[in-house]
Amino acid sequence: MRAALVGVDFGQGDFAASIEELMLLARSAGAEPVITVTGKRSAPDAAYFVGSGKADEIGHAVQDNKLEIVIFNHALSPAQQRNLEKRLNVRVLDRTSLILDIFAQRAQSHEGKLQVELAQLQHLATRLIRGWTHLERQKGGIGLRGPGETQLETDRRLIGERVKMLRSRLAKLRKQHETQRRSRGRSQTFSVSLVGYTNAGKSTLFNSMTKAGVYAADQLFATLDTTSRRVYMGEEVGNIVLSDTVGFVRELPHQLVAAFRATLEETIHADLLLHVVDAASPVRMEQIEQVNIVLKEIGADHIPQILVWNKIDAAGMEPAVERDEYDKISRVFLSARTGQGLDLLRAAISEAALDAQEAALHPKEDVVPDSISTFTHAGTH
Numbered sequence: 001m002r003a004a005l006v007g008v009d010f011g012q013g014d015f016a017a018s019i020e021e022l023m024l025l026a027r028s029a030g031a032e033p034v035i036t037v038t039g040k041r042s043a044p045d046a047a048y049f050v051g052s053g054k055a056d057e058i059g060h061a062v063q064d065n066k067l068e069i070v071i072f073n074h075a076l077s078p079a080q081q082r083n084l085e086k087r088l089n090v091r092v093l094d095r096t097s098l099i100l101d102i103f104a105q106r107a108q109s110h111e112g113k114l115q116v117e118l119a120q121l122q123h124l125a126t127r128l129i130r131g132w133t134h135l136e137r138q139k140g141g142i143g144l145r146g147p148g149e150t151q152l153e154t155d156r157r158l159i160g161e162r163v164k165m166l167r168s169r170l171a172k173l174r175k176q177h178e179t180q181r182r183s184r185g186r187s188q189t190f191s192v193s194l195v196g197y198t199n200a201g202k203s204t205l206f207n208s209m210t211k212a213g214v215y216a217a218d219q220l221f222a223t224l225d226t227t228s229r230r231v232y233m234g235e236e237v238g239n240i241v242l243s244d245t246v247g248f249v250r251e252l253p254h255q256l257v258a259a260f261r262a263t264l265e266e267t268i269h270a271d272l273l274l275h276v277v278d279a280a281s282p283v284r285m286e287q288i289e290q291v292n293i294v295l296k297e298i299g300a301d302h303i304p305q306i307l308v309w310n311k312i313d314a315a316g317m318e319p320a321v322e323r324d325e326y327d328k329i330s331r332v333f334l335s336a337r338t339g340q341g342l343d344l345l346r347a348a349i350s351e352a353a354l355d356a357q358e359a360a361l362h363p364k365e366d367v368v369p370d371s372i373s374t375f376t377h378a379g380t381h
Helices: 015-028 052-064 078-088 095-106 110-131 133-137 151-186 202-210 254-259 261-268 284-297 342-361 367-378
Strands: 002-009 032-040 069-072 091-093 190-196 227-232 239-244 272-278 305-310 320-323 329-333
Touching: 002 015, 002 052, 015 032, 015 095, 032 052, 052 078, 069 095, 078 091, 078 110, 091 095, 095 110, 110 151, 190 202, 190 284, 190 342, 202 227, 202 239, 202 272, 202 305, 202 342, 272 284, 272 342, 305 342, 320 342, 329 342
Parallel strands: 002 032, 002 069, 069 091, 190 239, 190 272, 272 305, 305 329
Antiparallel strands: 227 239, 320 329
């Protein structure tokens, strides 16, 4: 599907990097970006987001290049989306809808599909309420009225019922996860979750550590469903549970953060987070910040964290370990693809697991506050 990409620079963050990310998102959704239209504004235009002049420029680009879709790198209001579609005579997609579409394509598990559908319906509900108000004025007619209610009311009610049913199913799945976690807790299995910006190489690292064969590709949101495997770490530590989670992205739609809470609960209940970073990315510090924002949003910002600088082969770095002022490991430099530095990561996980065991055995020695503050400060070094 031939697409025009549209981005407006409001003077915040790395604009070029955000446009590059939009291109990756568009390709991940199956679109073929043909042209990119950019502009600068101090604030969005109320009617067209980009202003009428820029909207006409996009319209000419659509006609000249025979484009089928226009994708905005921003969240559009229902009115803005509707106005743009009327003016451009082509389908308009905003960033939220694009990410939802990718999630719908990638979800494999029953739970993942339920979560995506819930997020899509919640997004659609806002478009219905404001987008179809003209139907409320209709007095009847074929296809415009349900039994004693307008079409808009019917659609609202049906969406509401479906949302209620999806939430109920997800609540049951959440209880099942809770039961599984309790049994893991009783066996005192150390739990580690991989988190990080999408495409940082989490799934490749997961496969290298567990030989699980999880789908890994150089694309955004290659993995959506949380996968957990037991990994033997030697006699002293025994088995740990390692979980691979969905990748984060800047401005992740709030509906998705809410809908994927059950999946991300693996992260919330972990004993240690391995925050995987693309060491070769020029915007890696921004990406670290974006991941930490989402972790805070889901209540996982207090969990001990080690930064794993992945793709050192592409960044021209060597395998290494860095410690902070408390002599705790704060960063591990490795390449999940080549295997360089994986032994350092295994040693770091083992050390963290043994520290946690020690803290559990001697809770009065103030080991826990030190280790927590150490790991959380590791992200700021």
